[in-house]
Amino acid sequence: MRNLVPVLTILAALLALWYAAAVALNAQWAQDQATRAGTTLTLPALVADTWSQDKPKLPAPHQVALEIWNTTGAMVLEGRGFSKRSLFYHSWITFSATALGFVLGTALGIALAIGIVYNRTIDMSVMPWVIASQTIPILAIAPMIIVVLNAVGISGLLPKAMISMYLSFFPVVVGMVKGLRSPAPMQLDQMRTWSASAAQTFWRLRLPSSMPYLFTSLKVGMAASLVGAIVGELPTGAVAGLGARLLAGSYYGQTIQIWSALIMAATLAAVLVGLIGLVQRITLKRMGMA
Amino acid sequence: MSSNTVISAQNLSLTFQTGDGPVHALKDVSLEVEKGDFVSFIGPSGCGKTTFLRCMADLEHPTGGTLTVNGTSAEEARKSRAYGYVFQAAGLYPWRTIGGNIRLPLEIMGYARDDQEARVKRVLDLVDLAGFERKYPWQLSGGMQQRASIARALAFDADILLMDEPFGALDEIVRDHLNEQLLQLWDRTNKTICFVTHSIPEAVYLSTKIVVMSPRPGRITDVIESTLPKHRPLDIRETPEFLEIAHRVREGLRAGHGDAV
Numbered sequence: 001m002r003n004l005v006p007v008l009t010i011l012a013a014l015l016a017l018w019y020a021a022a023v024a025l026n027a028q029w030a031q032d033q034a035t036r037a038g039t040t041l042t043l044p045a046l047v048a049d050t051w052s053q054d055k056p057k058l059p060a061p062h063q064v065a066l067e068i069w070n071t072t073g074a075m076v077l078e079g080r081g082f083s084k085r086s087l088f089y090h091s092w093i094t095f096s097a098t099a100l101g102f103v104l105g106t107a108l109g110i111a112l113a114i115g116i117v118y119n120r121t122i123d124m125s126v127m128p129w130v131i132a133s134q135t136i137p138i139l140a141i142a143p144m145i146i147v148v149l150n151a152v153g154i155s156g157l158l159p160k161a162m163i164s165m166y167l168s169f170f171p172v173v174v175g176m177v178k179g180l181r182s183p184a185p186m187q188l189d190q191m192r193t194w195s196a197s198a199a200q201t202f203w204r205l206r207l208p209s210s211m212p213y214l215f216t217s218l219k220v221g222m223a224a225s226l227v228g229a230i231v232g233e234l235p236t237g238a239v240a241g242l243g244a245r246l247l248a249g250s251y252y253g254q255t256i257q258i259w260s261a262l263i264m265a266a267t268l269a270a271v272l273v274g275l276i277g278l279v280q281r282i283t284l285k286r287m288g289m290a
Numbered sequence: 291m292s293s294n295t296v297i298s299a300q301n302l303s304l305t306f307q308t309g310d311g312p313v314h315a316l317k318d319v320s321l322e323v324e325k326g327d328f329v330s331f332i333g334p335s336g337c338g339k340t341t342f343l344r345c346m347a348d349l350e351h352p353t354g355g356t357l358t359v360n361g362t363s364a365e366e367a368r369k370s371r372a373y374g375y376v377f378q379a380a381g382l383y384p385w386r387t388i389g390g391n392i393r394l395p396l397e398i399m400g401y402a403r404d405d406q407e408a409r410v411k412r413v414l415d416l417v418d419l420a421g422f423e424r425k426y427p428w429q430l431s432g433g434m435q436q437r438a439s440i441a442r443a444l445a446f447d448a449d450i451l452l453m454d455e456p457f458g459a460l461d462e463i464v465r466d467h468l469n470e471q472l473l474q475l476w477d478r479t480n481k482t483i484c485f486v487t488h489s490i491p492e493a494v495y496l497s498t499k500i501v502v503m504s505p506r507p508g509r510i511t512d513v514i515e516s517t518l519p520k521h522r523p524l525d526i527r528e529t530p531e532f533l534e535i536a537h538r539v540r541e542g543l544r545a546g547h548g549d550a551v
């Protein structure tokens with residue numbers, strides 16, 4: 001309860017700000033319309049108009065909320081929860097690419113981190129490329145990945161997942177290298193006194209020590225994966241997915257649709273990152289590390 | 291070198307190459323440790339006690355002289371798991387229970403499952419921690435954690451125990467108690483123990499042989515054979531015999547310090 005008051009206060013402040021911004025941004029259009037019709041607007045009428053336009057510059061919160069409800073809950077009630085107009089359907093499309101890309105990126109990231117920690121040559125040769133890969137803007141490289149993969153006959157889920165992977169492996173590499181190197185020299189010496197093999201040291205010391213680092217990286221990687229999947233939907237002219245909804249919305253000036261897709265994407269990210277946080281809490285608790 | 295010699299160092303030297311030039315951590319150190327000996331190493335900070343112990347454990351490589359452990363090289367001794375090493379910090383894994391921590395070296399060395407269980411029980415009894423098997427390290431006091439780390443070094447069949455200031459961070463009372471237990475344990479198991487300490491009473495109380503070292507370069511200045519009986523109640527520390535040995539150790543330390551003190 002004590003946490004609820006500040007949270008609600010901030011939420012209310014944000015909503016107030018949003019409504020105010022909607023008035024400021026949409027007023028011009030409302031005024032123009034009125035002038036063209038040869039009428040003048042009273043202040044209440046102006047405000048009411050700015051909050052209920054069809055294609056506002058900035059839709060008001062309740063407009064976005066209504067749109068989201070119409071494309072999610074309402075459709076579920078009608079029994080069409082998974083139709084092609086439903087945001088659940090589009091979220092699922094984006095989620096599947098995100099999840100696949102996240103799994104691939106995590107696997108690649110962990111594999112690279114193990115190579116980097118255990119092999120000096122890999123450390124010297126691969127790490128610069130890993131860093132360089134992240135300096136290239138994803139928007140520049142995403143269309144190329146899609147086009148190249150399309151040329152060899154791969155389309156649909158995989159190209160989008162590749163872009164997700166491209167973005168999500170990086171935090172995992174960085175975090176896991178740090179995590180696998182986190183055991184103290186004394187702990188490594190201790191393993192040596194027991195004449196432990198490299199594999200035993202890895203499974204019993206380095207890997208468990210790296211868990212807190214892994215989970216932190218996974219959270220960042222998951223968010224990056226989602227961005228990657230959405231970006232991957234933009235250049236393909238895809239018809240499904242949250243990215244496609246964003247793109248279609250911007251073609252037709254459907255700002256309400258854009259915002260509802262954005263909010264849906266943010267919610268999806270929050271849920272996915274929250275899930276990792278949950279797994280983290282349970283795992284670390286069971287490991288006695290939290 | 292008699293057939294009973296467990297550790298033998300001849301003119302052992304170790305020079306660390308550092309940014310500010312070479313550091314002579316050990317120079318011409320010679321020492322024989324017999325089977326069943328309890329040897330304490332005492333000396334001012336930086337005199338190479340830890341370095342010497344780490345050489346025996348093959349964690350550090352001497353740059354001169356010879357060192358044999360159980361008649362073989364230190365590396366072979368390490369690979370044949372000839373010793374247990376107790377570090378200054380307990381170093382228990384937070385994600386393993388006390389039992390799990392003690393089981394760790396046993397798993398690594400491939401002891402059978404039921405043997406592991408029996409050994410964990412036995413050493414926990416030995417260090418008075420019976421009943422704490424399922425607790426996590428953070429649920430134990432510092433002294434209990436240190437005992438658990440000693441139990442871990444005792445769990446496998448190593449005849450040598452190397453201990454680097456294991457009780458350094460503990461208060462007097464706990465320390466006395468652990469000293470007593472350590473002596474009993476040594477008596478019962480007939481292990482050879484090398485023990486680093488900064489405390490003169492501790493060294494005299496525990497040891498059959500006290501090695502006094504001095505720094506820059508690290509070397510042995512005196513080796514004192516204790517005349518105390520094997521059975522030592524705590525109040526032996528008030529006897530004239532004890533005080534005489536302590537006095538000799540103090541003299542050795544002072545001499546090692548040179549004119550500086």
Ligand SMILES: Nc1ncnc2c1ncn2[C@@H]1O[C@H](COP(=O)(O)OP(=O)(O)OP(=O)(O)O)[C@@H](O)[C@H]1O
Pocket residue numbers: 306307308313314315333334335336337338339340341342508
């Ligand atoms: N890895 C290393 N690299 C460089 N110098 C080192 C290294 N380890 C130890 N030394 C140096 O060697 C000397 C002996 O160190 P050592 O740790 O053996 O001392 P110590 O007798 O154990 O001291 P203390 O009582 O403080 O633990 C010191 O001067 C130390 O600075």
Ligand SMILES: [Mg+2]
Pocket residue numbers: 339340341
């Ligand atoms: Mg030391």
